[in-house]
Amino acid sequence: MTEDVRDIVLGLIAVGAGAVLGWLARSYLWKRRLRRKQAFFGLPDNSESLLVVNRDAGGGELMVVRHDVSALLELAAVIKDCGAHTQVVAHDAAQQSFGERTEFCVGNPVAHRRMAAHMHSLLPGVRVNTEPEPVPDRGAFQIGAERYRLEAGLTEYVILARLTADQDRDARPVFLFCGQRAVTSQAATRYLARHHEKLARKHGNNSFVLLLKIVNSQAYGPDVVELVADVTRAAQTPLPTPTGRASHRAK
Numbered sequence: 001m002t003e004d005v006r007d008i009v010l011g012l013i014a015v016g017a018g019a020v021l022g023w024l025a026r027s028y029l030w031k032r033r034l035r036r037k038q039a040f041f042g043l044p045d046n047s048e049s050l051l052v053v054n055r056d057a058g059g060g061e062l063m064v065v066r067h068d069v070s071a072l073l074e075l076a077a078v079i080k081d082c083g084a085h086t087q088v089v090a091h092d093a094a095q096q097s098f099g100e101r102t103e104f105c106v107g108n109p110v111a112h113r114r115m116a117a118h119m120h121s122l123l124p125g126v127r128v129n130t131e132p133e134p135v136p137d138r139g140a141f142q143i144g145a146e147r148y149r150l151e152a153g154l155t156e157y158v159i160l161a162r163l164t165a166d167q168d169r170d171a172r173p174v175f176l177f178c179g180q181r182a183v184t185s186q187a188a189t190r191y192l193a194r195h196h197e198k199l200a201r202k203h204g205n206n207s208f209v210l211l212l213k214i215v216n217s218q219a220y221g222p223d224v225v226e227l228v229a230d231v232t233r234a235a236q237t238p239l240p241t242p243t244g245r246a247s248h249r250a251k
Contacts, residue, residue, distance in 0.1 A: 033197075034082070040162075040200040042102040042172040043082035049172075050096075051075060051088045052114045054107040067182035067222075068106055074189040075104050078196070091115065099164065099171035106177045106185050115178055122163045122174075123209065124238040139180050143211065144234030150180040153218035157228070158184035160192060161209040161235070162199075173205075179214075187214045187222035209235040 038044050053068050072088065079086045084102075091107060091114045098118070109116035110130050119126055127142040139150040141157055148157045158179035164171045175192070179185040191212060192199070199208070211228040 036200060037196065038082045038084075039205055040196055041078065041082055041084075041175075043079060043084035045083045047082075047084045047102070049079055049084055049086045049102040049104065051086050052091055052103060052105045052107075052112075053088065054091050054112045067186045070222075071106050071177065071186040071189040074186070074193050075106075078193050098174045102172040103174040104177070104189075105174060106189070108179060108181075108185075115176065118163075118174060118176055119178065123159075123161065123176075123235045125235045126159065127239060128178075141180070141211075142239070143231050144237065144239070146234070148211070148228075152181065154216055156180045156184045156214045156217060158188045158212050158214065159209060159231075159235070160188045160212055161207070162203070163207045163209075164205075173207075181217075183217045183222050184212075184214050187217075187225050188212055190222055191225050207236075208232050 043049060051072055053072065076086065091105075091112045105112075105115050105118060107115050109119050109128055119128075125144055129137045129140045129142070131138045137147070137149060141148040141159070143159075150156055156179070159176060161176040161178075162173050163176065164173050177185045177188040177192075179188060208230065209232040211231050213226045213228050214222060215224040215226060217224075
């Protein structure tokens with residue numbers, strides 16, 4: 001073997017070894033990234049999850065409003081990426097306790113029984129104004145001492161929460177997407193899908209409650225979203241018992 005041929009062979013071996021090492025490194029990083037994503041969502045390989053949604057008031061068995069369908073598609077992509085499975089359940093048909101399977105709960109507690117139950121148990125510091133009359137505070141969120149009014153199509157709010165029962169790190173989380181309107185729930189699911197890595201780095205697998213603002217949805221739909229604040233402490237601290245006729249029950 002001449003020196004030139006030997007150099008060529010050694011060069012090919014070096015290139016092949018580099019390619020293999022690069023592939024192994026990429027594979028390792030991809031798997032580590034996937035494991036972190038699975039841990040954050042509580043979705044190991046072949047696990048089961050629930051998508052709990054409201055019924056369309058004019059629907060039959062289980063018809064879902066357009067924006068909720070879009071929210072489910074955002075979540076379904078995340079679940080598929082984790083190698084997990086899901087079941088879509090109506091809000092009044094989901095009767096299992098939380099922590100057994102990862103749950104994604106989408107809707108407003110006014111008409112969503114499962115959401116109302118989760119917020120009552122897990123977010124005692126949040127109240128939703130359910131006044132049926134068209135008053136300025138209709139649909140407003142109260143979180144601790146702060147109040148966030150709905151301006152339909154202009155300024156709307158949604159709560160995005162990752163919660164576990166009694167801070168049990170082994171329990172599967174429940175994700176809440178509680179919006180003032182259906183478009184805000186879609187915005188929250190999209191925000192979670194896009195920013196889950198950042199949220200995982202900041203919060204780990206611990207519970208958190210974020211308040212998001214959707215800006216000018218009548219023009220931009222669910223795409224312009226701003227993080228207002230991390231309201232975890234306020235949302236999990238029970239509010240004083242309301243008194244007087246002007247108070248509204250927590251949902």
